[in-house]
Amino acid sequence: MSRIGKKFRDIVKRGGKAFIPYIMAGDPDLGRTAELVRILEDCGADIIELGVPFSDPLADGPTIQKAAQRALSGGVTLHKVIDLVADLRKRSEIPLLLMTYYNPIFKYGEERFVHDASEAGVDGIIVPDLPPEEAGNILSFSRKSDFDIIFLVAPTSTEDRIGRVSKSSRGFIYYVSITGITGSKLSMDSSISSHVSKIRSMSGKPVAVGFGISTPEEASEVARFADGVIVGSAIVKRASDPDASLRDYLLSLRKAIA
Amino acid sequence: MPALNELEKAYSALGKDRDFKREIDLLLKTYVGRPTPLYFAKRLSDYLGGARIYLKREDLAHTGAHKINNALGQALLAKKMGKKRLIAETGAGQHGVATATGAALCGLECEIYMGSDDIVRQSLNVFRMRLLGANVVEVAIGSRTLKDAINEAMRDWTTNVRSTHYVLGTVFGPHPFPLIVRDFQSVIGREAKKQVLDAEGRLPDYLIACIGGGSNAMGLFHHFIDDEEVKMIGVEAGGKGIVPGEHAARFAGGSLGVLQGTKSFLLQDDDGNILGTHSVSAGLDYAAVGPEHAFLRDSGRARYTFATDDEALRAFELLSKTEGIIPALESSHALAEAVKLVPVLPKDNVVIVNLSGRGDKDVQQVARIKGIEL
Numbered sequence: 354m355s356r357i358g359k360k361f362r363d364i365v366k367r368g369g370k371a372f373i374p375y376i377m378a379g380d381p382d383l384g385r386t387a388e389l390v391r392i393l394e395d396c397g398a399d400i401i402e403l404g405v406p407f408s409d410p411l412a413d414g415p416t417i418q419k420a421a422q423r424a425l426s427g428g429v430t431l432h433k434v435i436d437l438v439a440d441l442r443k444r445s446e447i448p449l450l451l452m453t454y455y456n457p458i459f460k461y462g463e464e465r466f467v468h469d470a471s472e473a474g475v476d477g478i479i480v481p482d483l484p485p486e487e488a489g490n491i492l493s494f495s496r497k498s499d500f501d502i503i504f505l506v507a508p509t510s511t512e513d514r515i516g517r518v519s520k521s522s523r524g525f526i527y528y529v530s531i532t533g534i535t536g537s538k539l540s541m542d543s544s545i546s547s548h549v550s551k552i553r554s555m556s557g558k559p560v561a562v563g564f565g566i567s568t569p570e571e572a573s574e575v576a577r578f579a580d581g582v583i584v585g586s587a588i589v590k591r592a593s594d595p596d597a598s599l600r601d602y603l604l605s606l607r608k609a610i611a
Numbered sequence: 612m613p614a615l616n617e618l619e620k621a622y623s624a625l626g627k628d629r630d631f632k633r634e635i636d637l638l639l640k641t642y643v644g645r646p647t648p649l650y651f652a653k654r655l656s657d658y659l660g661g662a663r664i665y666l667k668r669e670d671l672a673h674t675g676a677h678k679i680n681n682a683l684g685q686a687l688l689a690k691k692m693g694k695k696r697l698i699a700e701t702g703a704g705q706h707g708v709a710t711a712t713g714a715a716l717c718g719l720e721c722e723i724y725m726g727s728d729d730i731v732r733q734s735l736n737v738f739r740m741r742l743l744g745a746n747v748v749e750v751a752i753g754s755r756t757l758k759d760a761i762n763e764a765m766r767d768w769t770t771n772v773r774s775t776h777y778v779l780g781t782v783f784g785p786h787p788f789p790l791i792v793r794d795f796q797s798v799i800g801r802e803a804k805k806q807v808l809d810a811e812g813r814l815p816d817y818l819i820a821c822i823g824g825g826s827n828a829m830g831l832f833h834h835f836i837d838d839e840e841v842k843m844i845g846v847e848a849g850g851k852g853i854v855p856g857e858h859a860a861r862f863a864g865g866s867l868g869v870l871q872g873t874k875s876f877l878l879q880d881d882d883g884n885i886l887g888t889h890s891v892s893a894g895l896d897y898a899a900v901g902p903e904h905a906f907l908r909d910s911g912r913a914r915y916t917f918a919t920d921d922e923a924l925r926a927f928e929l930l931s932k933t934e935g936i937i938p939a940l941e942s943s944h945a946l947a948e949a950v951k952l953v954p955v956l957p958k959d960n961v962v963i964v965n966l967s968g969r970g971d972k973d974v975q976q977v978a979r980i981k982g983i984e985l
């Protein structure tokens with residue numbers, strides 16, 4: 354079982370919910386990213402998503418777009434993010450996911466990517482521009498190792514689609530809370546929770562919810578029905594704040610996700 | 612994905628709908644002004660001293676470029692799908708103008724995404740879009756040109772998919788866009804084939820078209836693909852020369868990749884990030900090319916080359932002076948290839964150049980390049 358699978362099993366056993374923060378690797382440099390990973394662990398993160406900077410981040414709003422541009426101008430690449438994970442693994446066992454777009458993986462070579470990334474200690478990937486119907490290759494390479502490919506379900510997804518994603522997704526299923534891009538405003542309505550229960554019962558897999566969650570109140574609301582809460586832009590925005598206030602914010606999220 | 616499935620379903624249903632087809636045909640005739648002429652450019656042919664050059668006059672279509680063929684078709688499609696709002700990206704502004712026109716005609720709201728660099732160099736078209744009732748949104752991130760405008764339009768579409776149709780302007784993006792755009796543009800080649808048979812009694816030896824995403828070229832080529840004696844040439848933007856960041860010739864300096872839902876040739880670095888591009892023509896200034904062109908290149912059915920900024924600018928002036936037709940800078944790239952090719956062809960050869968648009972929008976920019984104040 355993958356680190357992610359084990360983590361969700363443990364969380365379910367103790368009746369908790371997963372706190373899944375996202376940061377942009379290399380924003381503003383990889384040294385800061387290593388520090389942030391430590392801070393996130395200290396503050397109770399269960400799984401960490403490391404964004405891989407890409408020139409054309411279609412699913413991202415301005416906050417993450419700008420973070421990616423900062424990282425790219427510092428020369429951060431998919432290779433370097435994999436090396437960073439190998440380094441982090443010397444001291445940490447926290448489940449680590451890469452959130453990347455497809456072209457860097459395609460250019461790297463899918464088979465070699467899955468091999469190098471899992472060797473380095475990456476536990477899985479989220480690729481917002483890769484639907485399951487185009488993921489045949491990478492899925493087959495990932496089956497050879499404990500490498501999770503996590504697919505996204507949107508509010509507009511039909512039952513057919515949920516079925517397909519449920520079958521392919523491993524580790525958990527990523528439910529996108531809104532039709533839109535990262536960092537948009539969340540609008541809480543009852544349809545989110547009913548979608549999540551439906552996906553959970555159709556797939557039998559944990560469902561984490563992300564996009565637009567920024568306050569502890571929102572996180573707590575989402576944690577009532579989801580198995581995990583993903584917070585991205587709101588953390589990226591605070592990544593260069595003084596550590597003390599960043600920690601306060603992260604701890605308030607952790608407390609809210611119970 | 613759900614939006615693409617919805618679009619594919621609606622399009623394939625309407626494709627079989629006779630009334631829909633009749634409605635489009637009538638508008639193409641009475642509103643767009645089709646068929647556009649196939650004009651024998653005698654003075655240009657004489658000047659170059661080789662084959663006989665015909666110009667397919669898409670510059671005479673309503674709004675001044677081939678873009679209207681597709682934009683109008685998609686606007687009607689969107690209306691039938693019950694969408695209230697159209698969005699589009701634009702580089703040269705021609706597709707933005709065409710979409711704004713389609714929106715006005717169908718009574719739909721319209722928002723156009725345009726890179727800040729293009730807003731400056733195609734300011735005339737920005738004002739035209741506003742006159743037509745569209746809102747022009749400036750995209751000031753990334754390379755601030757067409758690629759980034761597409762990113763923003765796609766982000767908008769993901770956000771507003773229930774109410775909005777995304778009118779993609781070229782044979783790019785995820786399926787079914789390349790198919791839909793090619794279908795709507797293939798009227799160009801269908802007409803040209805009939806017209807050249809009428810004029811010359813035979814098929815042409817060469818078709819030449821410029822390639823941004825590749826819609827005017829696909830539109831011209833499509834009905835000739837099975838006619839193997841007809842050679843097809845696509846002309847990309849060579850910019851300042853084939854040096855990374857200084858051109859948009861994907862086949863000369865690119866490699867296979869996946870961008871904006873399409874697998875095709877891309878200008879990218881070793882890590883899969885998309886490179887900046889340059890072209891004097893905003894409509895060709897783009898890092899990727901339509902997937903069917905990659906296919907035609909691999910199969911050897913079409914040949915792809917490029918023209919530099921300087922070559923295009925010379926062709927722009929040449930056509931203006933010899934024929935009294937001011938071409939778009941995009942189309943000037945196709946003309947630049949004709950200037951190179953035609954003199955070495957036998958006199959009885961026939962070449963069709965797709966004059967994809969008119970150059971009014973470029974007059975100010977060309978003056979600026981020549982250091983002339985207007």
Ligand SMILES: Cc1ncc(COP(=O)(O)O)c(C=O)c1O
Nearest residue numbers: 705823824825826827894941968
């Ligand atoms: C006049 C004209 N020709 C050509 C193009 C390039 O697009 P495509 O390659 O899709 O025909 C444009 C795009 O803006 C244009 O305005």
